[in-house]
Amino acid sequence: MSTDIGVWIAAFLTLGILSFLYKDNPFYKVSESIFIGVSAAYWFVYMIYNVIEPNLLGNLQKGEWWYAVAGILGVMMLFRLIPKIGWLSRWAVAFMIGTGAGLNFIVYLQSNVMKQIRGTLAPLNSIGNIMMIVGVITGLIYFFFSAEHKGLLGGAAKVGIWFIMVSFGASFGYTVMARISLLIGRMHFLFSDWLGLLH
Amino acid sequence: MGFFRGMLNLDRRIIFILIAGAVVVPLFIPFHLKMHPTPASQGLYNAVEKLPEGSTVIISGEYDPGTAPEIQPMMIGALKHCFRKGIKVILMGLWPQGPALEGQALQEVFKEKEFKEMNLQYGKDYVNLGYKAGGAVVIQSMGTSIPATFPTDMAGTPIEKLPLMKGIRNFNDITFVLDFSAGDPGTPAWVMFAHDRFHVPMAAGCTAVSAPMLYPYLQTKQLSGLLGGLKGAADYEWLTKSSGTGIRYMPSQSIAHLVIVIFIIIGNIAFFVVRKGEKR
Amino acid sequence: MRREIPLFITAITGVVFIIAYFIPHPPFNQIQDLFQTWFQIIAAFAIILGVLNLMVVNGDKVYRRSKGWGYSVIIILSFLVMAGIGTFKLGSKASPLEEGTPFMYLFYNVYYPLTSTVFALLAFFVASASFRAFRARNKEAALLLTAAFFVMLGRVPIGDYLTSWIPLKWLHLSTIANWIMAYPNMAAQRAIMIGIALGIISTSLRLILGIERSYLGGD
Secondary structure, three states, rough: OOOOOOHHHHHHHHHHHHHHHHOHHHHHHHHHHHHHHHHHHHHHHHHHHHHHHHHHHHHHHOOOOOOOHHHHHHHHHHHHHHHHHHHHHHHHHHHHHHHHHHHHHHHHHHHHHHHHHHOOOOOOOOOOHHHHHHHHHHHHHHOOOOOOOOOHHHHHHHHHHHHHHHHHHHHHHHHHHHHHHHHHHHHHHHHHHHHOOOO | OOHHHHHHHHHHHHHHHHHHHHHHHHHHOOOOOOOOHHHHHHHHHHHHOOOOOEEEEEEEEEHHHHHHHHHHHHHHHHHHHHHHHEEEEEEEOOOOOOHHHHHHHHHHHHHHHHHHHHOOOOOOEEEEEEOOOOOHHHHHHHHHHHHHHEEEOOOOEEEEHHHHHHHHOOOOOOOEEEEEOOOOOOHHHHHHHHHHHOOEEEEEEEOOOHHHHHHHHOOOOOOOOEEEEHHHHHHHHOOOOOOOOOHHHHHHHHHHHHHHHHHHHHHHHHHHHHHHHHHH | OHHHHHHHHHHHHHHHHHHHHHEEEEEHHHHHHHHHHHHHHHHHHHHHHHHHHHHHHHHHHHHHOOOOOOHHHHHHHHHHHHHHHHOOOOOOOOOOOOOOOHHHHHHHHHHHHHHHHHHHHHHHHHHHHHHHHHOOOOOOHHHHHHHHHHHHOOOOOOHHHHHOOOOOOOHHHHHHHHHHHHHHHHHHHHHHHHHHHHHHHHHHHHHOOOOOOOHOOOO
16 A cells, blocks of 8 residues: 555545545535646646746747737736726737637638548549548538438438448447546556555 | 346446446456557557657647546657657647646656666757647747747746757758647647648547547548557557557456447347337 | 727738738738737636636635535635645746646646546446447437447457457458448548538638627627
């Protein structure tokens, strides 16, 4: 069994969260509240020492005054907490929205539309390739809501939903894999690091 | 009929105990399982294997402790693979938890005799630039200037004081990108900016949850390879002939999958038997 | 003023990034570079806003003695302890983010187990849902279930052990899982990917042109 106090704290908190499996209880709620508090603190400290300090204050110290604009917009963002001047935060939000929109407009078109269409234009020389082309086209038809899904369009949409169902099944299988892996990690911690029963 | 009805109303805590057992028992009674790496895992291995000695690779971590059991063995595997091949590694992350976990992965790697004896030096053979906020915009910004995006490393050391970073201006000076991601921002952002915009070849590792949606990038070769979930990590360990938690956890993973498949089959049999009985 | 200036800022920044993509030369690329570095700083402030807002909401709960206010006290206290240790670099020489500092001690022994256990809990609920809700009620659900079956068993080594006796390799569970992932799954994911991308592109255009204004909120 571990003699490290840190491991004991970690084990105690792990059991606190796991106690939810029996039923909702104060031990779980306390652990959950600590989780929320420390998560917020972790993000806060990282923003200060990995972004604000090097990228804002560091550049201002070098005399790069253009960065002051970012600092001012950043502080304006925090005005959201003060109802009377909360509207000023919109300037910073608008800047972020504009940047995101400008960048996304191009890159999504290039990477997730054009390249994907090009990738779909494969030779019809294997069952897999035929499946891919039929799947992409009928899948897109399923998402096309500007015309009623009946007749040929309805039939194609039906095939599309079959492909989507197969894909969701695959996603479910992978989700099971993900959740089980995380549980193994935690169980390994409890039985190995804490109780010392595994090596 | 009564038995099947009882099955449908089974207390969920019994299911919890069974699944916990399926995970824990194989940890105590480990058995050897042969891996059959997926073509996607093989793709990542081959891509790194082909990199020449002295290449500079960015390894980015977009994951947190919640997804570390899946991603951390991939990160450790990638570090080992790169160090063995004499590749210089620039660590960073678009999630604030990423760089800390990368630091932990480095500690794990250097616990092994083989890597301890390499006497790799921070700043010369590897660096950890830490985290930057902004997701995809950070990658776009790195395409213009890496030093402007990361004026210091994670611990606050000015980037110009790190020998490895001398001569690194932007993606033109980067040979390959390995992205290990558990969500957004993550692999899609790297594909769109680093690969498609700045033309750096790349491969990725991701949580099992996000693996299916990244397959289109594999077919278009926007990704050279992909490690999906713990099985991807185990594949990578198998291919690099390393030991790690990927392979170590596979027996538990296998048995738990089998138990869940049995749950689904029993649940369906009970459902159809009861429904048939009710129709009568 | 309250709406016009933000709309103008959105339009200008959006247009700068689009032009800079096609004309990567001064002054557009320079403005783009500047905007990118600003974005990172403002994004950090946005996250800080989220953190502070969480504290304000919980502080308000404590002030009003709302139901469960005691837990809000724990949230605030745990935040203050960890943020205080980190911000004031208690026990650390240069940076609180270096290995071995009290901040990182809290990361490994408090934050780490809590985050990972919260996610690990989901394994139990996935198992329970598999037993209770995963039914082949119709053709579509049966397809979903079949694909899940092959992927679940084909993506772990035990799947190969179950089918390795079959001489035809394409009937091995791992081969079937590989095929499902690379073709039907990939095709559907690509259709979804293209659909989402078209949505993002049109929304981006609406934002830049000032047609979509919901992000500005009320008044």
